[in-house]
Amino acid sequence: xxxxxxxxxxxxxxxxxxxxxxxxxxxxxxxxxxxxxxxxxxxxxxxxxxxxxxxxxxxxxxxxxxxxxxxxxxxxxxxxxxxxxxxxxxxxxxxxxxxxxxxxxxxxxxxxxxxxxxxxxxxxxxxxxxxxxxxxxxxxxxxxxxxxxxxxxxxxxxxxxxxxxxxxxxxxxxxxxxxxxxxxxxxxxxxxxxxxxxxxxxxxxxxxxxxxxxxxxxxxxxxxxxxxxxxxxxxxxxxxxxxxxxxxxxxxxxxxxxxxxxxxxxxxxxxxxxxxxxxxxxxxxxxxxxxxxxxxxxxxxxxxxxxxxxxxxxxxxxxxxxxxxxxxxxxxxxxxxxxxxxxxxxxxxxxxxxxxxxxxxxxxxxxxxxxxxxxxxxxxxxxxxxxxxxxxxxxxxxxxxxxxxxxxxxxxxxxxxxxxxxxxxxxxxxxxxxxxxxxxxxxxxxxxxxxxxxxxxxxxxxxxxxxxxxxxxxxxxxxxxxxxxxxxxxxxxxxxxxxxxxxxxxxxxxxxxxxxxxxxxxxxxxxxxxxxxxxxxxxxxxxxxxxxxxxxx
Amino acid sequence: xxxxxxxxxxxxxxxxxxxxxxxxxxxxxxxxxxxxxxxxxxxxxxxxxxxxxxxxxxxxxxxxxxxxxxxxxxxxxxxxxxxxxxxxxxxxxxxxxxxxxxxxxxxxxxxxxxxxxxxxxxxxxxxxxxxxxxxxxxxxxxxxxxxxxxxxxxxxxxxxxxxxxxxxxxxxxxxxxxxxxxxxxxxxxxxxxxxxxxxxxxxxxxxxxxxxxxxxxxxxxxxxxxxxxxxxxxxxxxxxxxxxxxxxxxxxxxxxxxxxxxxxxxxxxxxxxxxxxx
Numbered sequence: 001x002x003x004x005x006x007x008x009x010x011x012x013x014x015x016x017x018x019x020x021x022x023x024x025x026x027x028x029x030x031x032x033x034x035x036x037x038x039x040x041x042x043x044x045x046x047x048x049x050x051x052x053x054x055x056x057x058x059x060x061x062x063x064x065x066x067x068x069x070x071x072x073x074x075x076x077x078x079x080x081x082x083x084x085x086x087x088x089x090x091x092x093x094x095x096x097x098x099x100x101x102x103x104x105x106x107x108x109x110x111x112x113x114x115x116x117x118x119x120x121x122x123x124x125x126x127x128x129x130x131x132x133x134x135x136x137x138x139x140x141x142x143x144x145x146x147x148x149x150x151x152x153x154x155x156x157x158x159x160x161x162x163x164x165x166x167x168x169x170x171x172x173x174x175x176x177x178x179x180x181x182x183x184x185x186x187x188x189x190x191x192x193x194x195x196x197x198x199x200x201x202x203x204x205x206x207x208x209x210x211x212x213x214x215x216x217x218x219x220x221x222x223x224x225x226x227x228x229x230x231x232x233x234x235x236x237x238x239x240x241x242x243x244x245x246x247x248x249x250x251x252x253x254x255x256x257x258x259x260x261x262x263x264x265x266x267x268x269x270x271x272x273x274x275x276x277x278x279x280x281x282x283x284x285x286x287x288x289x290x291x292x293x294x295x296x297x298x299x300x301x302x303x304x305x306x307x308x309x310x311x312x313x314x315x316x317x318x319x320x321x322x323x324x325x326x327x328x329x330x331x332x333x334x335x336x337x338x339x340x341x342x343x344x345x346x347x348x349x350x351x352x353x354x355x356x357x358x359x360x361x362x363x364x365x366x367x368x369x370x371x372x373x374x375x376x377x378x379x380x381x382x383x384x385x386x387x388x389x390x391x392x393x394x395x396x397x398x399x400x401x402x403x404x405x406x407x408x409x410x411x412x413x414x415x416x417x418x419x420x421x422x423x424x425x426x427x428x429x430x431x432x433x434x435x436x437x438x439x440x441x442x443x444x445x446x447x448x449x450x451x452x453x454x455x456x457x458x459x460x461x462x463x464x465x466x467x468x469x470x471x472x473x474x475x476x477x478x479x480x481x482x483x484x485x486x487x488x489x490x491x492x493x494x495x496x497x498x499x500x501x502x503x504x505x506x507x508x509x510x511x512x513x514x515x516x517x518x519x520x521x522x523x524x525x526x527x528x529x530x531x532x533x534x535x536x537x538x539x540x541x542x543x544x545x546x547x548x549x550x551x552x553x
Numbered sequence: 554x555x556x557x558x559x560x561x562x563x564x565x566x567x568x569x570x571x572x573x574x575x576x577x578x579x580x581x582x583x584x585x586x587x588x589x590x591x592x593x594x595x596x597x598x599x600x601x602x603x604x605x606x607x608x609x610x611x612x613x614x615x616x617x618x619x620x621x622x623x624x625x626x627x628x629x630x631x632x633x634x635x636x637x638x639x640x641x642x643x644x645x646x647x648x649x650x651x652x653x654x655x656x657x658x659x660x661x662x663x664x665x666x667x668x669x670x671x672x673x674x675x676x677x678x679x680x681x682x683x684x685x686x687x688x689x690x691x692x693x694x695x696x697x698x699x700x701x702x703x704x705x706x707x708x709x710x711x712x713x714x715x716x717x718x719x720x721x722x723x724x725x726x727x728x729x730x731x732x733x734x735x736x737x738x739x740x741x742x743x744x745x746x747x748x749x750x751x752x753x754x755x756x757x758x759x760x761x762x763x764x765x766x767x768x769x770x771x772x773x774x775x776x777x778x779x780x781x782x783x784x785x786x787x788x789x790x791x792x793x794x795x796x797x798x799x800x801x802x803x804x805x806x807x808x809x810x811x812x813x814x815x816x817x818x819x820x821x822x823x824x825x826x827x828x829x830x831x
Contacts, residue, residue, distance in 0.1 A: 058619070058684070059619075100598070101598040101601070102598060102602070102684070102687060103682070103684060104683075104684030105598060105601060105602050105605065105684050105687065105688060106596075106601040106602065106604070106605040106688075107596065107597070107598050107601040107602075108598075108684075110601075164680075166680065166681050166682045234806045234807050234808075235671075235677060235678055235806065236668075236671045236672075236678045236760075236806050236807055237807065239678055239680070241679075242677045243619075244618075244619030244620050244676075244677050244679070245618050245619055245620075245621070246618070246619065247615065247616070247618035247619070259594040260594065260595070261594070261595035262595065363619075363677070367680075
């Protein structure tokens with residue numbers, strides 16, 4: 001027997017997924033998609049800058065990410081999903097790289113590039129192993145727990161920008177509160193707080209009224225407030241942090257650093273990179289699944305997984321950090337009528353254009369306004385309605401609450417693991433469930449098993465067997481989906497025991513795989529188990545055996 | 554009158570002698586050390602910040618663009634990347650933090666760096682923990698190796714030009730400027746391909762240390778014209794400093810508020826000039 005890693009059909013599928021698929025060229029409506037791209041660009045710029053801030057990078061890196069990661073994700077994908085800078089991913093990057101260097105320092109930036117490369121590589125691996133579909137196992141409750149936790153973290157991460165207090169980039173909210181309580185009084189910048197709070201109040205107040213544009217209006221109000229303050233008090237006195245002029249370049253080529261020490265750094269980053277790869281892909285997959293539930297478009301999950309992986313892998317070569325699919329931008333994109341990746345491509349082009357044309361004016365964006373906008377985004381990711389709906393189902397609410405609390409108190413990384421485990425519990429419980437229908441066959445009994453017969457369900461299986469003690473049995477595997485070696489061995493041992501008591505045990509295997517496992521276990525233990533391939537045969541075997549045994553035994 | 558003149562003469566000779574003796578002795582050659590960092594395969598957080606700080610000081614307009622408003626770089630005034638005595642050297646970490654009653658806080662070297670961004674670079678005041686500020690502080694720490702804490706390092710700041718007994722005269726300074734400086738700095742002070750602008754919207758603002766006549770006179774006397782340093786008399790240095798003082802330049806951000814905004818708009822509309830090569 002020869003082993004091939006992949007069949008040629010699989011190879012073809014991989015190849016098709018990895019090549020840009022331009023079939024959408026026939027469907028596109030350039031004028032409309034250009035407009036949608038423009039709206040998307042206006043929306044992503046403030047997000048990009050504040051996510052760069054979350055990731056601990058200079059703002060222009062966020063713009064590069066919104067240009068290049070978005071572009072690659074659209075080129076390799078074939079859907080209306082908009083990729084690019086993403087809150088959870090940015091936040092995880094910041095949490096990880098801060099271990100190695102100070103925010104924004106050269107080593108830090110090197111660290112981010114390495115981490116993004118690793119994330120891309122791990123995602124490519126997940127794609128190769130066809131792992132995309134496993135993300136369906138994240139339960140909705142866990143996903144809600146994650147997004148709520150991320151929203152909560154965002155709210156606290158804006159405190160530094162709003163109060164102007166340095167040194168608030170400690171990971172946990174209680175630490176931040178402690179610092180603010182202890183030393184806040186004489187460090188809090190009253191001008192920054194005024195501007196930040198004004199921005200937030202405007203945004204939250206207008207959310208109902210202007211669902212699409214309230215963030216931009218809030219920003220305008222904040223900028224106006226900051227400018228009026230600066231008309232009376234110069235910036236050197238208020239010390240309000242400004243975005244500053246962005247050193248923007250059109251083709252920001254970069255290479256992740258190379259060498260022994262960087263390699264060690266990369267090794268240390270692998271656990272975090274895995275977590276980021278998973279949460280990034282999970283978001284893209286959840287979005288894709290959402291689109292598939294919607295009517296109209298069909299998204300190939302594996303192709304989108306590749307698009308995400310490839311764009312993250314390429315990111316560090318364009319001064320960008322890793323990203324993922326964006327819930328809010330994809331939703332908007334589809335709402336206003338996108339139906340090909342072209343809108344995303346336009347959006348990245350417009351970000352480029354706007355950065356070049358208006359870059360000089362970004363300089364006067366006050367950081368408290370940026371922080372306030374981020375606060376509004378964070379608040380919007382917390383959805384009390386959905387939480388209330390979940391609260392009605394105890395088990396789901398427990399999953400949600402455990403995920404959320406872990407994220408708040410132990411960080412996003414740990415929270416993700418908890419979310420994954422909790423999501424898996426129902427599957428594990430479901431998978432280990434084994435049911436048994438007993439059918440009389442003459443003096444004997446046929447055990448018709450339903451479920452999976454493997455190491456985790458053997459205990460249950462023994463119980464069923466013991467209920468058919470002292471009579472010949474047929475074990476019917478027709479409805480057993482998964483059957484493993486340990487089950488085969490158990491059956492063999494049971495057959496031995498029963499034979500000694502003078503009762504027959506026949507197995508009716510359903511698949512050749514089951515049969516092979518049983519026979520090889522049989523050969524290994526030099527037993528002579530009767531394995532047949534249909535229930536009919538098994539019954540015949542049972543009856544003839546009964547007929548030949550001594551009736552007055 | 555005669556006594557006064559004699560005192561000035563003696564004082565200036567003393568200053569010059571002291572300067573000549575101290576200047577060459579002052580440097581342990583750390584600039585080479587910094588440059589050699591670039592060749593190492595891996596730098597830890599501190600050393601990579603030192604190197605980044607060095608690059609920021611020598612290529613400020615490009616690397617610290619977030620906070621820079623004009624076309625200067627730190628090393629235009631802090632000559633030889635802050636390692637030349639008498640030209641505002643930066644090996645001064647031992648002098649900080651110092652107590653300032655102005656704001657009742659203890660101010661580290663970070664505040665000085667941020668002030669040079671706000672005034673000398675006519676830009677924005679960066680926050681205390683901006684990566685740029687932290688990197689330049691690291692560079693300053695690195696340069697300050699071996700200095701005594703609390704004691705002014707040799708060659709700190711600029712030499713003090715002794716009082717000549719005459720008021721600095723901008724008109725005479727204009728003459729000096731045309732003869733000695735305009736070759737490099739341009740007839741209109743807007744710089745050239747080999748010298749930075751001295752006034753106009755692309756130079757330091759009125760809040761900068763260089764705008765103070767004693768400081769700029771000391772700097773000019775000790776370091777200008779390049780290649781022919783200390784060839785100006787003290788009086789000439791003071792005159793040309795006064796001449797620079799009365800030229801048009803960006804306003805002090807502490808005094809003019811709306812004016813500042815106007816200047817910035819003007820600047821963002823005016824065509825960006827070529828960077829002067831290093």
